Amino acid sequence: MYIYKAAVIGAGTMGAQIAQVISYSGLPVVLKDRDQQAVDRGLAAIRKIYQGRVDKGKMTASEMEQKLALVSGTTTYDGFKDVDIVIEAVYEDLKVKRQVFSDLEGVCSPSTILATNTSSLPISAIAVGTKRPDKVVGMHFFNPAHVMKLVEVIPGLPTSSETVDDVVAFSESLRKIPVRVQDCAGFLVNRLLMPYLNEAALALQEGAATAKQMDEAMVALGMPMGPFALLDMIGIDVAEKVAHILYDAYGPRMTAATILDELVKAKRFGAKNGVGFYNYQGVKDDTLEQLVAKVQKQGSYKKTRFTPERLLLILINEAVICLQEGVASAGDIDIAMVAGTGFPQDKGGPLHLADQMGIDFVLQGLETFKQELGPRFWPAHMLKRMVAAGYFGKKSGKGFFTY
Numbered sequence: 001m002y003i004y005k006a007a008v009i010g011a012g013t014m015g016a017q018i019a020q021v022i023s024y025s026g027l028p029v030v031l032k033d034r035d036q037q038a039v040d041r042g043l044a045a046i047r048k049i050y051q052g053r054v055d056k057g058k059m060t061a062s063e064m065e066q067k068l069a070l071v072s073g074t075t076t077y078d079g080f081k082d083v084d085i086v087i088e089a090v091y092e093d094l095k096v097k098r099q100v101f102s103d104l105e106g107v108c109s110p111s112t113i114l115a116t117n118t119s120s121l122p123i124s125a126i127a128v129g130t131k132r133p134d135k136v137v138g139m140h141f142f143n144p145a146h147v148m149k150l151v152e153v154i155p156g157l158p159t160s161s162e163t164v165d166d167v168v169a170f171s172e173s174l175r176k177i178p179v180r181v182q183d184c185a186g187f188l189v190n191r192l193l194m195p196y197l198n199e200a201a202l203a204l205q206e207g208a209a210t211a212k213q214m215d216e217a218m219v220a221l222g223m224p225m226g227p228f229a230l231l232d233m234i235g236i237d238v239a240e241k242v243a244h245i246l247y248d249a250y251g252p253r254m255t256a257a258t259i260l261d262e263l264v265k266a267k268r269f270g271a272k273n274g275v276g277f278y279n280y281q282g283v284k285d286d287t288l289e290q291l292v293a294k295v296q297k298q299g300s301y302k303k304t305r306f307t308p309e310r311l312l313l314i315l316i317n318e319a320v321i322c323l324q325e326g327v328a329s330a331g332d333i334d335i336a337m338v339a340g341t342g343f344p345q346d347k348g349g350p351l352h353l354a355d356q357m358g359i360d361f362v363l364q365g366l367e368t369f370k371q372e373l374g375p376r377f378w379p380a381h382m383l384k385r386m387v388a389a390g391y392f393g394k395k396s397g398k399g400f401f402t403y
Helices: 013-024 036-055 062-070 094-105 123-127 161-173 189-205 211-220 226-233 236-250 256-267 288-299 308-325 330-341 350-359 359-373 380-388
Strands: 005-011 027-030 071-074 084-090 113-116 137-140 150-155 177-180
Touching: 005 013, 005 161, 013 027, 013 036, 013 062, 013 071, 013 137, 027 036, 036 062, 062 084, 062 150, 062 380, 084 094, 084 161, 094 113, 094 123, 094 359, 123 137, 137 161, 150 161, 150 330, 161 177, 177 330, 189 236, 189 288, 189 308, 189 330, 211 226, 211 308, 226 236, 236 256, 256 288, 308 330, 308 350, 308 359, 308 380, 330 350, 350 359, 359 380
Parallel strands: 005 027, 005 084, 027 071, 084 113, 113 137, 150 177
Antiparallel strands: 137 150
8 A cells, every 4th residue: 555645643753753854755744742732843843854964955945845844743633544654653552542542543544654753651551442453554653753764663562564664665765774673572673672771780789890981981982872871862761761661571681770760850851951960051060970879879799890891792692592583584673773773883783793793602692691690691592593503604605695
């Protein structure tokens, strides 16, 4: 099915960005929120994105107005009857999302695809109660949606293959890179990224290194930014919530670092409110050091060591576990991490990096960290099988990929 018209529900940051992406592709889009003030803020955010392109000489003012004319704001469901896809981008709450999808039943055509931009809630659970569960699908954009190329396409248990194919084609028409991902907590990118970020936070509260030292070390390896700068950009409150969702799904290996909870209690959410792991207000601030000292005193943590491998190997291990579980293919795992997180292109993604490092080296490194830091580093069974079979990666010609 070709998409001729779209709608986005939720005119917040992500909803506005998604609507801008759709209009930029040349399609008309309806942007809905509960009150006119929210709609107006969303429309202003879209105009600001386009104005940025005009200011950089990437489009003319006339072209901007043509694109803006494709976007209409509303507080009602008028105009939804003829939309081919609705993308829900409201608050991350299962009851709220289910209510939105229930409301859509009475206003959309039976053929309309109902997509959710959820970053963590099960697609199958959101589809419960709809009369078209085969038309419900996850379409997870990454922030900022008008910049990041990745879209995770996540079918629920009842989602039809036709719906998935239509959303993949629609994503490509938006000039995005769609990756099909199994419906699981965290989907793919958040499931891989969170252990990496959480391990950095654990290293911080264990006195292994400072946030600045770890950020500098990871940037030196080619990461676009360090883990603490990234946590501040994402929002520490958002990251903490995702960390607890992953713990509920996967157990102790995903135990959230206490320092994340302490920062949220102290209302240090990151760049959005001026203070997180770093202070963005230009004043001297030792609150983080005080919170780390508090966590260390309460938890009686012994001092550990930091190396970049500590963060990389736990990410690689989770990527291998995802591969074992069939969450995504090896190629898609790497594409998703490069397109969705800025993982260094020259390293090719976590599984290509594992092949470059040597699967035997990865396995030994995980075993060493398991002895030092605990069972969260327990190596994925696939790694042991590969090493036993002589699949060492690039040096042996066979690993996660063939060389």
